[in-house]
Amino acid sequence: MSAQIVPGAERKLKNRISIQMSISNSLTMAYRTLLLIRRTPQQLFDVTIQPILFTLMFSFLFGGAISGSVAGYLPIIIPGILAQTAITASMGTGVQLREDMDKGVFYRFKSMPIARMATLAGPLLADIVRYSIATGLTLVMGYILGFRWVSTDGLLLAGFLSVFAAWCLSWVFALLGVVMKSAQAVQGISAAILFPLSFLSGAFVPTKTLPSWLQDFVNVNPLTYVVSAVRQLFTQGTVGTDFWLSLAGSIAIVLVFAPLTLRAYMRKA
Amino acid sequence: MMQQGVQGQERQQRALAIEAHGLVKVFGDNRAVDGVDLSIPTGSIYALLGPNGAGKTTIINMLTTLLKPSGGSAKIFGHDVAKETQIVRQLISVTGQSAAVDERLSATENLTIFGMLLGLSKSQASKRAAELLVEFGLEEAAKRTLEKFSGGMRRRLDLASSLIIQAPLIFLDEPTTGLDPRTRVQMWESIRRMVASGSTILLTTQYLDEADQLADRIAVIDHGRVVAEGTPRELKAAVGKATLNLSLADEKEAPEAARIAEDVLRVKTSRPEANLVTAPMSDPDSVTDLLVALRNAKIRLATVSVQEPTLDEVFIALTGDGKDAQAGGAKA
Numbered sequence: 115m116s117a118q119i120v121p122g123a124e125r126k127l128k129n130r131i132s133i134q135m136s137i138s139n140s141l142t143m144a145y146r147t148l149l150l151i152r153r154t155p156q157q158l159f160d161v162t163i164q165p166i167l168f169t170l171m172f173s174f175l176f177g178g179a180i181s182g183s184v185a186g187y188l189p190i191i192i193p194g195i196l197a198q199t200a201i202t203a204s205m206g207t208g209v210q211l212r213e214d215m216d217k218g219v220f221y222r223f224k225s226m227p228i229a230r231m232a233t234l235a236g237p238l239l240a241d242i243v244r245y246s247i248a249t250g251l252t253l254v255m256g257y258i259l260g261f262r263w264v265s266t267d268g269l270l271l272a273g274f275l276s277v278f279a280a281w282c283l284s285w286v287f288a289l290l291g292v293v294m295k296s297a298q299a300v301q302g303i304s305a306a307i308l309f310p311l312s313f314l315s316g317a318f319v320p321t322k323t324l325p326s327w328l329q330d331f332v333n334v335n336p337l338t339y340v341v342s343a344v345r346q347l348f349t350q351g352t353v354g355t356d357f358w359l360s361l362a363g364s365i366a367i368v369l370v371f372a373p374l375t376l377r378a379y380m381r382k383a
Numbered sequence: 384m385m386q387q388g389v390q391g392q393e394r395q396q397r398a399l400a401i402e403a404h405g406l407v408k409v410f411g412d413n414r415a416v417d418g419v420d421l422s423i424p425t426g427s428i429y430a431l432l433g434p435n436g437a438g439k440t441t442i443i444n445m446l447t448t449l450l451k452p453s454g455g456s457a458k459i460f461g462h463d464v465a466k467e468t469q470i471v472r473q474l475i476s477v478t479g480q481s482a483a484v485d486e487r488l489s490a491t492e493n494l495t496i497f498g499m500l501l502g503l504s505k506s507q508a509s510k511r512a513a514e515l516l517v518e519f520g521l522e523e524a525a526k527r528t529l530e531k532f533s534g535g536m537r538r539r540l541d542l543a544s545s546l547i548i549q550a551p552l553i554f555l556d557e558p559t560t561g562l563d564p565r566t567r568v569q570m571w572e573s574i575r576r577m578v579a580s581g582s583t584i585l586l587t588t589q590y591l592d593e594a595d596q597l598a599d600r601i602a603v604i605d606h607g608r609v610v611a612e613g614t615p616r617e618l619k620a621a622v623g624k625a626t627l628n629l630s631l632a633d634e635k636e637a638p639e640a641a642r643i644a645e646d647v648l649r650v651k652t653s654r655p656e657a658n659l660v661t662a663p664m665s666d667p668d669s670v671t672d673l674l675v676a677l678r679n680a681k682i683r684l685a686t687v688s689v690q691e692p693t694l695d696e697v698f699i700a701l702t703g704d705g706k707d708a709q710a711g712g713a714k715a
Contacts, residue, residue, distance in 0.1 A: 119581040121425065122460035122551030123398040127470045135502065142499040146488075149496075153487050153528065219493075222483035222544065225447050227472040228500045 136229035143236020148243065160206050161248035165199045169255035172318065180319060185260050192256040193344040194317030196272065197337060199248040200280035201312060205304040207241045208287030212297045215382075234292075234379050238284055245280040249273050265351035272347040275360060279340045282364035285371040292378045316341045336363045398425045400460060400552050400583035401446060407454035408441050408607075415441045417607035418455065423585060423600075425460075425551075428578055430594040431587040433604035434702065439587040440480065442604070443556050446585070447477045459552060476550040480557050482537040483544070486529045490521055490540050493529070498547045508547075515543040535566045542573060553577060555586040559593060571597060591698055605702040618701075619692045626690045627664040632683040634658035640682050647673045664689060 131139070151157050172191050177184035214220070214237065223233050253273070263269045287304050294300045314328065315337040321329055332338050343356035401423040408416040416438045423429045431439045444450040446457055448468045456463065462470045477483075484493050491512050498508030516522045519539045529537060538558070545553060555574070559567045574584055574597060588594050594601050595615045603611040603618070611618055629644065631637050634657040641652045641660045648669055652662045664670065667689075677684065 117580060119549050119551060121398065121581060122400060122474045122583070123425065125460075125474065125551070127462075127473050129467045129470045131469060138502070139500055142496060145499075146485075146496050149492055150485075150487055217485065218479075218481045218483045219485040220483075221449070221479050221481070222477070222497070223500075224449055225472060225475065225477040226497070226500055227469060232500075 131227070131229045136232060139229045139232035140235040140239060143232045144239040145236075147237045147240035151240070151243070157206070157210065158244065158247065161199065161203045161244045162251060164202060165195065165248050165252040166255055168195050168199065169252055169259065173259055176318065188256060188259060188261040189345065189349055190320065191318065192252065192261045193272070193341050193348055194315075195256075196249060196252045196276050196344055197279065197315075197340045198312045198317050199252055200245045200276040201283055201337065202308060203244050203248045204241070204280040204284035205287050205301075205308055206244065207238060207284040208289075208291035208304055209297050209300050211237055211288055211291035212294060212300045215292070216297075230380055231376055234288065234376065238281070238288060241284060242277060242281055245277040246273075248280075249276045263348045263351070268347040268351035271353065271357075272344045275340060275343055275347070275357065279337075279360060279364045282367045285368055285375055289371055289375040289378060292375055292382060311335060311337055316345075336360070336367075339363065398460070399423060399458075400425045400427075401429075401457065401585060402461075403446070403455065403457040405455035406442065406445060406452055406457055408438075408445060408450060409453045415607055416445070416452075419604075419607070419609055421457075421602065421609075423583065425583050426578065426581065427599040428574065428584045428586065428597050430598035430601045431585070431604050432589070432591065432594045432601050432698070433587075434589060437604040438607035439604055440556055441607075443477070443554050443585070443587060447475055447554055448472060449477075474550060475552045475554060476545040476548075477554045478541050478545045478556065478558060480560065482541040484529060484537060484540050489526050489528050490516060490532075491525045493540065494544060494547065497544050501548050503547075511547055515546060519543045535562050538562060538570075539566070542570070546577070549577065549580065549582060551581070552583045552585070555584060557587055557589070559588070559590065591693070603698065603701050611697075611701045618697050621697070625664045625692065627662045627670060628686075628688045628690060629660040629662075629677075629684060630686045630688075631658045631660070632685045636682045639680065640677060643676050643680055643682070644673055647676050658685070 169192070172195065173184050173187060176191070177187035181187035181190065211234070215233075220233070250273075253269070263272075286307075287300070290300050290303055294303065314331055315335045316332060317337065321332050321338070324332060339356045340360045343354065343360045346352060346354045346356060399422055401421055403419060403421040406416055406419040406421075407414065419438075419442055421429075421442075431442060433439050441450065445452045446459065446464060448464055448471050451465060456465070458464065459471045459474055462474070464471050485496075488496070491509065494512035494515055495505070495508045498511050499505060503511060513522075513525075516525050519542070521536060521540060521543070524532065524536060529540070532540070538561070542555075542558065558574070559570050562570060571593075574586070578584055586597070598615065600612065600614055601618060602609045611621065613621065627648075629640060631640055637654060637658055637660055641654060644650075644652050644660060644662050648662055648664075650662050650665075652660050654660055674684075674687070
């Protein structure tokens with residue numbers, strides 16, 4: 115029982131965490147987030163109920179008015195909802211990060227010899243699962259309603275783009291999660307950002323129908339480009355300018371917000 | 384051979400687990416910790432004793448890299464807590480006041496994740512988790528989420544989490560607060576076991592008997608300062624001498640007994656009760672003379688006892704704040 119441990123003064127230690135350890139720590143934290151999702155499936159409401167509900171609701175509510183029929187509206191609405199649900203799901207990342215950081219277990223994480231960024235990188239990594247569920251469910255709903263895509267490659271690329279854009283945007287909400295004091299505050303601010311972003315885009319209506327001042331806003335809204343790119347992938351199966359613009363914009367968001375978020379997080383942790 | 388022994392001893396003495404000089408932490412205009420010096424040798428149990436709000440937890444938070452000191456410096460096995468944070472974190476484990484475990488996960492999942500974060504593989508981590516759950520009597524509750532755990536079970540799991548890999552220096556912030564007496568004794572046994580296998584322990588407590596029972600040395604903390612430091616025995620001796628209690632069979636003889644006691648011991652006596660005479664006792668030998676003198680005067684005694692000063696008295700005397708100390712003492 116009383117095997118002696120190596121005395122503290124005789125240990126050779128380095129004052130930094132290796133890259134392998136940082137990756138391993140991040141993967142462990144991602145595993146932890148997945149366990150939490152499995153334990154509390156309520157966390158998946160926003161990525162399960164919303165795609166199903168929105169697809170049905172918008173298709174039948176606006177289908178006749180905008181495109182003359184539900185079937186005619188599907189090529190407009192499905193790419194829109196695809197992008198919208200994935201991006202709404204990314205808002206949940208910030209809220210859950212804030213909630214998690216208030217838990218007592220973070221006291222232990224902070225005193226452990228682990229990479230500081232792992233507690234941030236882990237949940238962000240694990241949330242890719244959430245975005246994939248949102249994207250997959252929207253596509254299944256669309257298929258049931260009669261939506262068809264022209265090529266599998268297009269379908270896969272469209273799915274990838276939605277998930278990737280959502281992941282990139284989740285860094286913005288992660289920053290809010292780190293900086294704001296309460297989960298409710300994060301929720302409130304995130305919703306205020308997300309509503310105009312998702313509705314004032316090309317997601318639900320053809321942009322040509324909008325007044326010109328609104329078109330200006332829609333044209334600078336990055337989500338518009340994601341939606342257009344996804345739409346092109348579905349209907350023509352081709353990669354266009356919108357695709358590359360969306361990809362570049364998403365990467366730009368990460369390049370700006372990931373360092374900001376990490377810095378804010380390190381200062382607190 | 385002998386020289387080697389001496390050198391070894393010197394090295395031991397130099398190997399301080401914790402060394403702090405003038406540690407200060409200021410929150411706004413509140414000096415929560417106000418110039419604390421600590422020097423804690425490897426392999427000892429050291430207690431920070433003080434009322435709520437004395438600054439004990441703030442000291443721990445600075446020593447464990449969770450808070451940056453506003454002033455002063457501290458070293459853990461020679462490594463600066465502000466500059467070599469990652470080294471320090473590899474040398475310590477912390478069990479805080481509130482159980483730092485994830486309530487939404489099961490006991491096994493908690494321990495496995497902590498183990499993996501410490502560099503164990505998933506199978507090593509779950510094996511270690513299973514061992515610890517048996518050791519802390521939690522194996523039956525292993526799969527349940529902690530929401531259904533009692534307070535005592537959470538504390539035990541919290542301690543188990545700190546022992547996945549036994550650290551050379553273990554911080555325990557009020558480890559037994561809110562535990563039932565049986566679990567408390569178990570906790571004390573765990574603490575002694577950790578020291579036996581080579582760890583150094585710094586614990587905080589408001590319970591005086593806990594510090595008395597466990598600690599090799601105690602620092603009494605009040606208003607962010609160390610107001611006294613020493614072994615439990617030294618602290619008690621610093622405050623007062625033992626007291627001799629003479630309880631008389633017949634209370635009418637008490638004034639006469641008091642007069643004889645003052646004569647023989649050459650001290651002032653007091654009579655807290657009608658049949659009780661008490662006197663400060665400096666020289667145990669003189670008590671024999673007193674007992675002989677009392678027999679010669681045909682004064683009959685009901686009981687004779689010697690009372691050591693308690694740490695409660697030490698605490699009240701040192702902090703000069705009877706209320707806080709009594710509150711702590713009453714809970715103990």
